[in-house]
Amino acid sequence: MAQGVSEGSVAKAYRLLRAILTTAVDEDRLIAANPCRIKGAGQQKSVERPVLTLPQVFQPVDLVPERWQAFILLKTFASLRWGEITALTRADLDLVIRRVGSGGSCWSAVTGRSSRGRPSRGRAIAASRSRS
Incomplete structure (x- = not known):
């Protein structure tokens, strides 16, 4: 990523934010809707690590x-x-x-x-x- 943050870190942060906001909507009823709606933003695509022979x-x-x-x-x-x-x-x-x-x-x-x-x-x- 441009600012030195890995894709995996961004995906994990997005998943955490989405979970917090889902709690604010469903359980705490502090907001009406969860603004985290970007499809695939919480998915992490890891490169397969090489395996030694x-x-x-x-x-x-x-x-x-x-x-x-x-x-x-x-x-x-x-x-x-x-x-x-x-x-x-x-x-x-x-x-x-x-x-x-x-x-x-x-x-x-x-x-x-x-x-x-x-x-x-x-x-x-x-x-x-x-x-x-």
Whole structure:
């Protein structure tokens, strides 16, 4: 957009304004009609994000030291959040049944310290097939 505001932001703002004015009409009866009547103004057209191919995923894995390879693969395929993946310990990995348990979450507090706590999603992540 001309003023540096994305199309998505404009659509979200329009949807919010329309919802507020709909409440003013239907529930509060402060105005007679909702002036937000532009068709399609609240619709957001997102560009499809590119998806990496498996060779593109494994290329950087082969370039990093072995100790970081599992990190990259888990971040890619297990959809762990940053706090969850940085809090993983060896005890969270079961290589026999190929299971990753998110035993906690790690975050930086305002003080700059990291803490360990329960994951916000409270789930275990089952790893798929290992790389052949």
